[in-house]
Amino acid sequence: MLELRPILSALWRNKIAALLIAVQLALTLAIVGNSSIIVGDRLDKIARPTGIAVEDIIAVTYYPAEAGTDIVSMARADLDMLRAMPGVIDAVHSNHIPLSGSGSASDFYREPNQQIDDEVANVYHTGPEFLQTLGLKLVEGRNFTPADMETWNPNDRYHPKVTIVTKQFADIMFPEGNALGKFIYGGGDNPIEIIGIVERHLGAWTSWAKAGSVAFYPSFPKFTFGRYLIRTEPGKRDQVFKAIEERLAQLEPNRVIDMQTLSERLNKSYARENLMVKVLSAVIGMLTFIIALGIVGLTFFWINQRRKQIGVRRALGATRTNISRYFLVENCLIAGSGIAIGMAAAQIGNHFMVANYSQPALPLSVMLVCALMLLCVSLVAALVPALRAANISPATATRSV
Amino acid sequence: MIGYYFSLAMRSLRGTPILSALMVAAIAVGVGASMTVLTLNYMMSQNALSHKDEVLFAVQLDSWDPNASYRGDSNLTRMPWELTYRDAQALLRSDTPSRQVAMHRWGATVTVDDSEMRPFIGQTRVTTRDFFALFDVDFLHGGTWEKNADSNPAQQVVITRKTNEKLFGGENSVGETINMDGHPFTVIGVIENWNPVPKVHDLNNGAFDDSEAFYIPFGLHRKLEIFSWGNTNSWKHEEDLEGFEGFLQSESVWIQYWVELHTDEQKQRFENFLTSYIQEQKAQGRFERPLKFGLTQPSEWLVVNEVLRDDNRVLGWLSLAFLLVCVVNAVALLLAKFLRKAPEAGVRRALGASRNAIFTQHLIESVCIGILGGLMGILLSMFGLSAVKSLAMGFADRIAQMDWLMMLSAVGLAVVASLLAGLYPAWRISRTSPSIYLKTQ
Numbered sequence: 001m002l003e004l005r006p007i008l009s010a011l012w013r014n015k016i017a018a019l020l021i022a023v024q025l026a027l028t029l030a031i032v033g034n035s036s037i038i039v040g041d042r043l044d045k046i047a048r049p050t051g052i053a054v055e056d057i058i059a060v061t062y063y064p065a066e067a068g069t070d071i072v073s074m075a076r077a078d079l080d081m082l083r084a085m086p087g088v089i090d091a092v093h094s095n096h097i098p099l100s101g102s103g104s105a106s107d108f109y110r111e112p113n114q115q116i117d118d119e120v121a122n123v124y125h126t127g128p129e130f131l132q133t134l135g136l137k138l139v140e141g142r143n144f145t146p147a148d149m150e151t152w153n154p155n156d157r158y159h160p161k162v163t164i165v166t167k168q169f170a171d172i173m174f175p176e177g178n179a180l181g182k183f184i185y186g187g188g189d190n191p192i193e194i195i196g197i198v199e200r201h202l203g204a205w206t207s208w209a210k211a212g213s214v215a216f217y218p219s220f221p222k223f224t225f226g227r228y229l230i231r232t233e234p235g236k237r238d239q240v241f242k243a244i245e246e247r248l249a250q251l252e253p254n255r256v257i258d259m260q261t262l263s264e265r266l267n268k269s270y271a272r273e274n275l276m277v278k279v280l281s282a283v284i285g286m287l288t289f290i291i292a293l294g295i296v297g298l299t300f301f302w303i304n305q306r307r308k309q310i311g312v313r314r315a316l317g318a319t320r321t322n323i324s325r326y327f328l329v330e331n332c333l334i335a336g337s338g339i340a341i342g343m344a345a346a347q348i349g350n351h352f353m354v355a356n357y358s359q360p361a362l363p364l365s366v367m368l369v370c371a372l373m374l375l376c377v378s379l380v381a382a383l384v385p386a387l388r389a390a391n392i393s394p395a396t397a398t399r400s401v
Numbered sequence: 402m403i404g405y406y407f408s409l410a411m412r413s414l415r416g417t418p419i420l421s422a423l424m425v426a427a428i429a430v431g432v433g434a435s436m437t438v439l440t441l442n443y444m445m446s447q448n449a450l451s452h453k454d455e456v457l458f459a460v461q462l463d464s465w466d467p468n469a470s471y472r473g474d475s476n477l478t479r480m481p482w483e484l485t486y487r488d489a490q491a492l493l494r495s496d497t498p499s500r501q502v503a504m505h506r507w508g509a510t511v512t513v514d515d516s517e518m519r520p521f522i523g524q525t526r527v528t529t530r531d532f533f534a535l536f537d538v539d540f541l542h543g544g545t546w547e548k549n550a551d552s553n554p555a556q557q558v559v560i561t562r563k564t565n566e567k568l569f570g571g572e573n574s575v576g577e578t579i580n581m582d583g584h585p586f587t588v589i590g591v592i593e594n595w596n597p598v599p600k601v602h603d604l605n606n607g608a609f610d611d612s613e614a615f616y617i618p619f620g621l622h623r624k625l626e627i628f629s630w631g632n633t634n635s636w637k638h639e640e641d642l643e644g645f646e647g648f649l650q651s652e653s654v655w656i657q658y659w660v661e662l663h664t665d666e667q668k669q670r671f672e673n674f675l676t677s678y679i680q681e682q683k684a685q686g687r688f689e690r691p692l693k694f695g696l697t698q699p700s701e702w703l704v705v706n707e708v709l710r711d712d713n714r715v716l717g718w719l720s721l722a723f724l725l726v727c728v729v730n731a732v733a734l735l736l737a738k739f740l741r742k743a744p745e746a747g748v749r750r751a752l753g754a755s756r757n758a759i760f761t762q763h764l765i766e767s768v769c770i771g772i773l774g775g776l777m778g779i780l781l782s783m784f785g786l787s788a789v790k791s792l793a794m795g796f797a798d799r800i801a802q803m804d805w806l807m808m809l810s811a812v813g814l815a816v817v818a819s820l821l822a823g824l825y826p827a828w829r830i831s832r833t834s835p836s837i838y839l840k841t842q
Contacts, residue, residue, distance in 0.1 A: 016825070020733040027726045031719055038715070065510040065520040067583030107636070116468045155626065155645045187638030209473070223628075224582060256510050256520050271794040276712055278792050279438070283723055286430055293423055294730040301737035353718075357711035 007330050014302065021298060022338030024291050025374060029342025030349045031287060033362055033370045035280040037350070041360040042273040050266070051166075051200030052098055053135030056089075056232050057262035058241055059097040060248065063225040064255045071222055072151055074252060078228065081251060085243060087236040092129040094229050095221055096204055100265040103204025108215070110173060112189040121169045121213040122203035125221050133231045134201070139167060140180045141196035144218035151220040160186075160217045164196035166203075169213040206269045229262075237261060288377055295381035299327065303389040307396070315394035324386040331382035332375075339371045346370075402758075403765065410766035417738055421770065424734045428774025428815055428822075431727025433781025435720035436803075436811045440786060442717050443807060444800035445608075445709045449597030450699035453537065453661070456499075458668075459702045460658040461695035462488055462679065464688055466636035480695055481634060482605060482706075483654040486622070491678060493529065493551065497671045498660035500535040503619055504528035505656050506603060506631040509581035511615070513568055523564075523581060526603075526613040527627060533559070533592060533616075535661050536602060541565075543575035543590035550618035554625075559590040559616040584625060586617065598799045601699050603657055604706040605632045609796050622649065629655040652687075660696070672696070724818060731770070731822035739763055739830040746830050747838030760831040767823025768816055775815025779808055 011018050062078070064071065075093050082091040096103040107118035128144040130136070144164065152158040163184070170179035183191035203214045232240045241259065248257050267274070303310070310323055350362035414421040450457055461480040465471050471479045484492070489503040504526055511523035526532070529551045533540065546557045558579065565574050577588045599608040621627060626645045635653035642651055662668040675694045682688045697705065739746075746759050754762075783803060790801040803811075 016829075017733060017736060020729055020736070024726055024729045024733070027722060027729065031722050031726070035719060063510045063520075063522060065512050065580070065583060118469065120473055154628065155643075155648070157640070157643070188640050254512075254520065256522050258522070268794045271792065271796060272710075272712065275789060275792045275797075276716075279716060279789070280719070283434060283719060286434065287723060287726060290427055290430060290727060290730055294427070294733055297420065297423060298733050298737055301741070304741075349722075353715055357715050359711070359715060 003326060003329070007326065007333065010306075011330065011333065017298060017302070018334050021295060021334050022341065024294060025335055025338030025378060026342035026345050028287050028291050029339055029367075029371055029374055030345035032284050032374065033342075033346035033367045034349050034353060034359075035284050036370060037360050037362045037366055039277050039280050039284075040366070042277045045206070046270050046273055046277075048202065048206075049200060050099060050202040051134075051136060051198070052202070052262070053231060054099070054262050054266055056234055056237055057134070058230045058232065058237060058244065059100070059260050059262055059265060060228040060230065060244065061097075061225060061258040062227070062248070062255050063258075064252070066254055069255075071224075071226055072220060075220070075226055075228075078248060078251060081247060082228065082230055082244065085240065085247065087232050087240040087243075089231040089233060090129045090132040091228055091230040092127050092133040093220060094130065094227050095125040095223070097227060097229070097260075097262070097265060098124075098134065098204060099202060099206060099262065099269055101205055101269045105204075106186055106215070108173065109185045109187060112185050112191070114185065114187070118187075119169070119172050119213070120210055121165065121215045122205070122208075122210075124214065124216045125219045126216055127218060127220070130216060130229070131198070133229050135231065136201055137199040138164075139197050139199045141194070143196060144216075148218035149220065150218065151222060153222050158217075158219060158221070159190045160192050160219065162193050162195045162218065164198060164216045165194055166201050166212060166214045167197050167199055169215060170194065170197045172213060206266075288374075292377055292381040295331070295378055296385060299331065299382050299385035300388075303327065303385055303392075307392055310389055310392045311394050311396055314392065320390035323390045323392075327386035327389055328379065328382055331378060331386075335375055335378040339375060342374075343367055343371060406762045406765040407769065409762055410769045413738075413742065413766055414769065417741070420734060420738050424731050424738070424770050425773045425777060427727045427730045427734065428771060428819055429777035429781055431724040431818065432775055432778030432811055432815045433785060435724040436778060436782035436807065436814065437785030437789065438713075438716045438720040439810075440782065440803050440807045441789065441797065441800055442709060442713050444802070445599060445713060446703070447598060448601060448700050448703055449599075450536070450601055454698050454700050456661050456663050457535070457699055458660050458662060458696040459699070460484065460492065460660055460675075461697070462675070462688075463690050463693040464488060464652060464654065464682075465690060467689040469636065471634075477690075478693070480693060481654040482657075483632065483634070484656045484658050485652055485654050486649045486656055488682075489656040489658055490552075492658060492675075495671070495674050497667060497674055498662055499667070500531040500661040502529050502532045502535050502659045503656050504532060504603070504658075505629040506606065506613065507617075507627055508630045509615075510583070511568075512580045512583075514578065514580065516568075518568075523615045524611070524613045525581070525615040525617060525630075527617055527619055527621065529619045531661075533590075535659060536595070538595045539593045541591045541593060542573045543588070546589060546618045550620050553620045554623070555618050555620060556584060556586045557589045557618060558586040559592055560588060561592055561614050562594050564614040565591045581615070581617070582625070592616075596799075599703060599708045601703055602659065603631065604702070604708060605657070606630075607796065608706070608708045609798075609800055611799075631655065631657075662696075668696070724814070728818045728822045731767075731819065732825060735767055735770075735823055735826040736829065739826045743830060743833050744838040746833060747835040750833075750835040751839055756831040760827050763827035763830055764820065764823050767819045767827065770823075771816040771819025772812065774819065775812035778815055779803070779811045782811060 079091050082088055103122055105120050106123045107120055109118055131138055131143050148162055173179060173184055174182055179194050180197060182194050201214045203211050205211055245259060346367055353359040354361050462484055463480040464485055465481050470476045471481050493503055507525040507527050508522050509525055510520045512520045530545045530548060533545050541562055546555055565571060574588045578585050596612045600610055600612060633653050633655040637652040639651050662671055679688050679692050786801040790797050
């Protein structure tokens with residue numbers, strides 16, 4: 001029915017050409033399989049929820065040009081002005097910009113004066129408005145109040161009394177899940193009470209192994225420069241952005257203002273992942289296209305070579321379907337063996353990448369999906385020439401005999 | 402003869418335009434993709450200090466926590482990248498190295514009196530006076546500060562040519578004053594623009610960032626209470642240390658340190674110095690880990706700092722595999738093309754052409770395809786690199802560009818690829834026997 005015998009013997013006569021197609025498919029599967037697992041891994045990473053209203057937030061860094069500027073009253077005036085601006089939901093000071101790749105972290109312990117078994121968390125110094133400004137969800141406990149706020153000089157030791165932490169960090173410190181009201185320590189004997197738990201905040205470093213472990217303090221450190229986060233009404237960010245620039249400069253011209261949207265910072269933080277996704281997707285796309293072209297070209301060539309045989313078969317009673325099917329089955333055989341070799345090659349390649357370059361492992365399911373898609377591509381590529389072959393008239397073939 | 406083969410090749414390419422275009426495109430895409438990635442990897446692997454690779458060493462001291470690893474993993478032997486301020490000061494007292502540099506990144510608002518210019522952030526390096534000589538940075542005007550300024554406050558600044566153009570219109574600005582965070586600084590030197598890619602001397606904050614525009618002496622920390630704008634890492638809870646002085650005496654690491662050692666004997670003496678220094682500190686209860694320090698050459702420093710990341714290497718291998726697929730594809734297409742012209746080769750053979758001649762002729766035809774593919778590949782990889790540049794959002798601005806060497810390599814790669822691709826098809830056609838084709842004529 002499938003004429004396997006004649007197909008195999010014809011293939012044997014053309015073994016180099018068949019081998020070339022099979023090798024191409026094998027290599028392609030190895031590349032596509034390993035690329036798609038990396039693409040998937042990076043896309044998952046980019047898609048992680050940040051817990052933050054990224055789209056509506058503007059980050060401002062300001063650097064007073066005058067030595068000895070009273071940065072606390074400067075911030076108070078700026079924030080009052082910012083909060084009163086139309087289109088602004090809320091604004092808050094923050095020592096670092098979330099998701100920006102720049103921040104600070106501290107070690108925490110469950111007991112006073114402990115020196116081992118620390119847990120690390122990303123730390124922010126901010127104010128009560130941070131919940132509303134960042135759009136964080138408080139799942140337990142209370143927000144900071146103005147009474148919790150402290151200002152401190154970077155040269156003095158700051159002893160926080162209370163903190164709000166992310167659920168992730170609360171669960172790391174207290175796996176039993178009763179973190180609220182518990183005390184944590186920063187290495188000394190100063191107890192820091194957990195007064196609130198927010199659902200999620202990815203923190204400063206998107207690639208950090210412990211991203212999502214974050215603690216917030218109600219404080220204002222008096223560095224030589226400072227930062228604000230400003231949440232705007234949805235869709236009004238870009239409009240407010242321009243207005244803020246002017247208003248801040250009006251309020252105090254003798255300073256440097258650096259403004260960015262939080263989505264811009266986040267995109268920058270994910271630039272390497274994004275680059276990987278785009279480059280590898282391009283590789284997958286181009287590769288599939290190239291091997292499809294190769295298969296079309298070679299199948300046409302074969303059919304041309306065998307015009308006479310096809311004509312003879314048609315003259316001897318083979319239907320058009322028979323002829324098309326012959327070439328499709330032939331292509332299936334070549335592609336199938338190529339893909340079988342390719343699966344082995346993909347696993348070997350993946351093994352190498354996992355061992356040397358800390359890339360994700362290639363699961364069987366992903367490989368099978370890639371293999372199936374590749375098989376479809378090769379069949380579709382063979383379809384056009386195969387249908388054309390069926391149009392070869394018996395007469396043309398017998399003419400020159 | 403070669404010229405004749407070239408003209409035959411061009412005629413043959415024109416004879417089968419679609420098949421030829423496919424082959425050129427296959428080679429071009431393969432070369433374009435792999436040269437895009439290889440150019441990035443090549444640029445990321447550059448070593449701007451290669452001419453002093455034998456004599457420069459980055460210094461590491463293992464002053465870290467005996468109970469925890471530097472990076473928060475399980476590796477307790479990894480040393481911190483940077484030094485504490487007090488260790489840097491102690492090392493500076495050694496007179497063994499020919500030159501030595503303690504430094505870190507900083508930034509300040511910059512203003513010029515009686516100028517219309519808006520204040521801006523000046524990316525600054527706080528460093529000792531040997532910086533310019535150690536890294537071979539040339540002065541256009543003036544020079545570096547006195548040795549004294551490395552330990553005592555002197556509000557002097559060295560600026561780059563570019564900054565000098567921005568602030569003073571390119572005039573010799575030695576003696577002029579600028580304000581940094583509101584403090585007056587006297588310009589004492591203007592250096593040539595110096596911007597190594599990767600930023601080998603300080604890989605802590607972005608290996609492909611620009612180098613600093615302002616350089617100020619190391620003796621200013623106490624006076625201006627300078628905190629690093631780079632990485633500051635600490636592990637010890639030191640409740641008894643107070644104020645800025647407490648920070649300077651703490652176990653926080655934030656200073657980068659380089660030395661220049663010309664002979665093995667000098668290196669040996671410096672190693673002895675470090676050993677006895679650490680032993681001395683151990684006696685005082687510091688350096689609780691086993692005695693360890695690192696002296697690393699620039700080329701190795703780039704490797705241990707993982708400037709070329711795993712992802713870049715993966716892309717490198719994948720792009721070469723991609724090129725291989727394109728070559729195999731070209732073999733198949735060339736085979737098809739050559740075999741279609743087999744009757745022509747049969748006639749040539751019958752008229753006296755040797756097998757070698759047929760082989761050479763067809764190989765030259767594939768080289769023609771390779772050259773065309775290579776040229777198109779350069780265009781494609783330029784396009785690829787500009788795409789990478791925009792996707793990278795800044796971090797690849799200075800690495801996503803081809804130099805002449807990479808362009809030549811692109812054509813070379815294409816020619817080699819097409820030669821490999823043409824080898825079997827050309828051999829195959831040179832073996833065809835003329836008689837079968839003559840029979841049907």
